[in-house]
Amino acid sequence: MSTQAKKDPGLNEVNEVLYSQINKQLYDPNQSAEERRDLRVKLVQQTESRRELVAQDRGDKLYQIISKSNVLFENVKNTQEAVLDSRFMAITADINTQKVKNMSIGQENEVTLDEFVSKIITASENGPKHIYRQRLDWEHLGKIATKFSKKAHTTDFLLGPLMVEKKQVNRTKTTRLTKNKEDLVRPQQLKEGDIKKQENETSKNVNAIYKILTEVQPINYFKFVTNPESFSQTVENIFYVSFLARSGVVGIDDSTGQPILGLRQVLNVESIEDVVSKKQIIMGIDMNDYKAIIETYSITESVIPTRESVQAVARGSGWY
Incomplete structure (x- = not known):
């Protein structure tokens, strides 16, 4: 209790009322230092296990670590430990997102498209509106999906990038200037x-x-x-x-x-x-x-006769 609270009985009474209304399951400023220190050590260890999660192919290890983190979170009652827990959850979310992107559908040990379609047909056959080889009972399938999702996704999401139209890139062709060797003249090299x-x-x-x-x-x-x-x-x-x-x-x-x-x-x-x-x-x-x-x-004729002009034409290649 602060010195000001000791001098002011009214303020002391207000603090006691506020403290009594705190949910000790969520926030407890008087939590023991030893318990908080032990909790921080375990949360840091959880965060450092991300390398193991990245190297692990299947999701069972990730599920185990998240379950353990949930147990530890029950004892988190201060902001410092809550920050460590949120950091761990952010890391696991990024790892899980990357694993989903890297999932190779159709390969060995993974879900195949044929298996997925056969399961859909099997589930539809239990519906009253299913017609063999003609119509699936999508209403029945939707009711099954509501157990796992607030909204049943339509089938168009399975197409993925197949619906993306490729952008047409207009490329202008550049014609290279070709020089006629017969018209090329280079400076005469004097000997x-x-x-x-x-x-x-x-x-x-x-x-x-x-x-x-x-x-x-x-x-x-x-x-x-x-x-x-x-x-x-x-x-x-x-x-x-x-x-x-x-x-x-x-x-x-x-x-x-x-x-x-x-x-x-x-x-x-x-x-x-x-x-x-x-x-x-x-x-x-x-x-x-x-x-x-x-x-x-009035000069019309040259006294000195006009001399024949000499033009030098070079053959071969070189700079022009």
Whole structure:
């Protein structure tokens, strides 16, 4: 009894009334510590036996342990022991559920479908409405089932997953891109011989342009390098003329306001550095400039003949 209850007689009287109304079979706060300790040990042992229940195939062991747990529960009168008992019941329920899921109907030592159906027919034959090989007395079977269940289950539950419709999965087919090997072109791999051949081709074109210039000089620079049939060859002509200018064999005179291209006397290095103020500029050109030059100078024919274009096609496989 608390100190406050001793000081307050009215509170003491209320506590005595409440304690007298407690059902000692369900809750007893004054249960002996030794009895509670012994009860907890046994409940813990019951809980630890779950491994044995899982390994055991049949249900007789589970039934025995649950029966023993019910006997122990009669002495449970406090919350701590009640928690241990509820934990054990939760474990046994999970084990029993798993055993039902793992049950293999139709195998040896188990209930077979033929045996189940024959028992149903035998039980129906005792009913007044049973017709041999035509009709079962389901009303009579229902009365038998009520002894074990509040509601007789219909037969459709036996179908189980057979009633489940399989979901249709729409799968889109992906077509793989196939490459035509005949249309595949990979970058050309240059060899040492190809580089030398390219250098020889450049020297050949530079010499050819020099010979043409000796025949037509002096001439407007744009009229000489511009090819109205090919923008790319116009760029090449500018490039080749720059080689001649770097060698000092050609020059451009703009004293008249127009760039006039012509040959110049070849001087030695010392005289060029000492006497002549040498400047070299490579002109840039785009498509708009190219069209403007053709229109301004009315260029209809190229002074430098159009060269044949060379296309390299690689055969075989590789990256593309």
